[in-house]
Amino acid sequence: MYKVDKDLLAIQEARIKIEAAKEAAVELKDYSQEQLDIIVQKMAEAIAPYSEELAKKAVAETNYGIWQDKCLKNRFSSEYLAKQLRGKRYVGVIKENSQDGTMEIGVPMGVVVSLVPATSPVSTTIHNCLIAIKSGNSLVFSPHPRAKATIQQTVKILSEAGAAAGLPEGGLAVMQLVSPASTTALISHEDTAMTIVTGIPKLLPQLKGSGKPFIYGGSGNGPVFIERSCNIERAVGDVIKSRTFDNGIVSAAEQSIVLDGPIADQAKEVFAKAGAHFLQGEEVNRLLAVLVKANGELNSESVGKSAKELAQLAEIEVGSETSIFICEQDYVSHHNPFAQELFSPIVALFVEPNWQEACEKCIELLMEGGKSHTLVIHSKDEGVIREFAMKKPVARVLVNTPSTLGGMGATTNLFPSLTLGSTAMGIAQASDNISPTHLIRIRKVGYGVRQFKDCFTSEAAEVQMGKQLAIEEVLRKIINELKE
Template structure:
């Protein structure tokens, strides 16, 4: 009897993929931006032809969300992202400051390992492939087991298109035999430069222990605060549109609503008018008991289900037309399922006396899962908005916009991204909407503009004094220059 050890086969395949990617990336690094752009355009053009089919396939394979909304996400990365990428220079000379005689040169980071979520497998895969090649990097995907067939098909389409247009073989690839051991080998291989983990928290420990830089798009759990000056009708419509999109699987979508007490009755009425159902305490307990297993792990079978399906599973009936389930809560705690991320159309609902108390409640919610992903504030009071922006431990703050669409750059001018950094708690190297510029390093070039003796004879000190009124950091700079002066004096004296 032949026994096949998939772990060993996966590890072997991973090593081959990374070694091939390393050699391919060396060739890719010599490509000018124009050639990289041509390949990226061809990839997007070809995968767009299959956007609808892949949306349907991913919804069927994963049983998450709505294929119609996944189709919108696929279109978004094939069309809108591509428009934003056009004209962006990532490699070669990206900045030439003639006046100050400095040059910035973009250099690809190398070989990237990509993990994508089963909740948005196609759009995230397309997006990562496009921004990696745009910036001259090789990228290897470890498909999510729940979306393996869909992701593999999407990658095969893009690989054929890209290699047909000159992409070196191996620069874009994926693991066929997917096991934790194989994925670990991809991440820890000496030739791997960076790991992009989007929405796969189960692999966070492994990515963190890999010894490589990690870009982590993690759990959301973002609150939305409706402040007393907000346009209540618009705020409610935004939250419902966001939370029902793809049945709530987007991590950036609102998880809780915090409401100013003086408008709470109006807000509740508006939610009910737009298809929200406020559960009784008993109904909340029944539903809340289904979100997590006894060991604390999320119940994936609750992910991406409609409000009607969720209510049925919890054993109660809601009227036709209900699209969001709301649980009224008072406290945030580790044992409260409504204090945590719920990737489905369910919201926790808190009422606070004023914006200061709401501010504290939002902080509690953000730190309850420690990742500090996204916060939304609906308000017309710019002073309150600024206070929220200054105080919140969060990667991005959105103002008067739906979280799902605002975070990904559809209803805001943030970069159009399917990986939203949530590293404000020290997880990951960036909180950006990740773009090709996060996948390069900058080589600095500085021309000499003054002589060493200018340091020792005080001319540089005079120069800094002359611009002191224009630069608030002059005191700090003078200290630096004085230190530099002493170093140079010693260096010159020694010669």
């Protein structure tokens, strides 16, 4: 009786998928933007009706989050993103200036590998698919084992619609067998042009070692500063709305609150009335026992749980309206479990006497572990807002908006994206919202417009120019005297 080596089968499947994707990529390079647009539109139209079904399936398979919120994310990717992509050019001639004699041509990267997380499996898959095909690339998905069936069904719907609209065979594929060995085979294959990784930090060493370009949609773990001039009720409402969206599973959600001293008590009162439970004494340890394993790693079974579910597991008595936990902290430390990203409706809270010290606290929080990609500030003081935007080591700064929704481009005019680039540890290919722009190379074209000697001004010409200017000045004086 022979045993089947699943790792070998997975590696072989990875190689076959990449080779087929390479052939498709060669064909796609000859597609016009108009041809690609038809494929993208048909895929978006095909997947949109499945938003609710796939959201429910994702929650059932992963046991993460809220299906209603996942449905909204799925619609955001299939409807709003598709709408924003219409009319945009990413391949062929994308910019031309006949006056300057310059031109920019978008060239697809080739074969793109996408590693999709279990936290937002459907919306991330749709997003990465649409931006990859829009920019003329072929794409191979490697699903997270915990969301494999959901991601495979999503890709099946998309690929069938794409094929019917003219997408070459192998242009969009998903791994059926998934293992660490197959992931390595996908990332390191000689025909893989780029890898997109969304929220899987354990793969970073492997990505860096592959020697290939990659985009890392990093951890959020970002702070929000509530400054004294803001609308406190609105700021508190935005934070709670954001942190409880899909039970806090979105990486762009606020992780820490920094309160401006003069409004701290008022803000806490508003938080309490809005459904926040401030952890006290032994409640902190009981909750941490549910959130974090003995070795300090995040307990995956706590991910995407509501505040009430966590309270029940931790044996904490909470009110019927409780939707979020707040734990007050004195300082930032990597030994503090609340310093790591918690994918649930829990936030740490710090109070600082003024915006200058709050600024330093936010920098501490952003630098802790080098994981943060988003900072939020609630304020009406434009001077303070600009100080925060200028000085923070972060990829994006959001102003007066929920971080989850603002970061993904729902409540802001940032590019609509479910993969948010990060400045973390200098590893990111891009630090903004990932779009088709990040999946192409820009070829510059420049027409000859002058002779080399024309770049310089001769000494004689400079003397002549000086004489001309002197004559013009004399004439201006004569004219002014005659007018007088």
